[in-house]
Amino acid sequence: MLHHAAALGKHAGFWLTIILVGCVLEGVALFYQYVLDYGPCVLCIHIRIWILALIALAVLALFLRRYRIPNLLLQILSLGAAAALLERSWMVFAVERNLIESSCEMSTGLPSWFAVDQWFPVVFEPWELCGYTPTCYWASPWPKA
Amino acid sequence: MGTVWLHPDLLLGITMAEGLMVISLAAVAGFAAVLIGSFKYPHAE
Numbered sequence: 001m002l003h004h005a006a007a008l009g010k011h012a013g014f015w016l017t018i019i020l021v022g023c024v025l026e027g028v029a030l031f032y033q034y035v036l037d038y039g040p041c042v043l044c045i046h047i048r049i050w051i052l053a054l055i056a057l058a059v060l061a062l063f064l065r066r067y068r069i070p071n072l073l074l075q076i077l078s079l080g081a082a083a084a085l086l087e088r089s090w091m092v093f094a095v096e097r098n099l100i101e102s103s104c105e106m107s108t109g110l111p112s113w114f115a116v117d118q119w120f121p122v123v124f125e126p127w128e129l130c131g132y133t134p135t136c137y138w139a140s141p142w143p144k145a
Numbered sequence: 146m147g148t149v150w151l152h153p154d155l156l157l158g159i160t161m162a163e164g165l166m167v168i169s170l171a172a173v174a175g176f177a178a179v180l181i182g183s184f185k186y187p188h189a190e
Contacts, residue, residue, distance in 0.1 A: 002185055003185075003189050004182070004189075005179045006179065006182030007186075008179050009180075009183050010190065075179055079173065086173050089162065089169040093162040093165070095162075097162075133161035133162040135161075
């Protein structure tokens, strides 16, 4: 099992899948924002940033996957980014279920050297406070009566 | 409260937060398995 997992880390298809899934997730987020008019909260913006980080790491790993040390380093960084994504996802989930007291703000809290919300507001600007997230539909974004 | 419902045409809906939890858990488990495997079997192809 772990032998197969180890082989995956050197396989272009694995990293291409990460890139593809990441792009689909970002696309779905933008579709919900601009087509279905569900504005993102600050946690959603953080999630978009971590998914973009995973895409960037996967692009690097795609080219460096044959080199042992860079490949291991990129796998460690990808695990870290995935853990951060899990933590942000848990916060969104916990806020939605009222499991924690929400102290969500409109500010992204990003440092000035990484102010992506100001550089790319179309993608990274929060529109709303945290709370309810929309239902996603696998076959269609609109529920049928 | 999240919504999980089955439509007669098998349309399954969950909230974004629930979907993200599933995806991120799978990502952590997947990357952890690949990383542990890479350390244990450095010459796996």
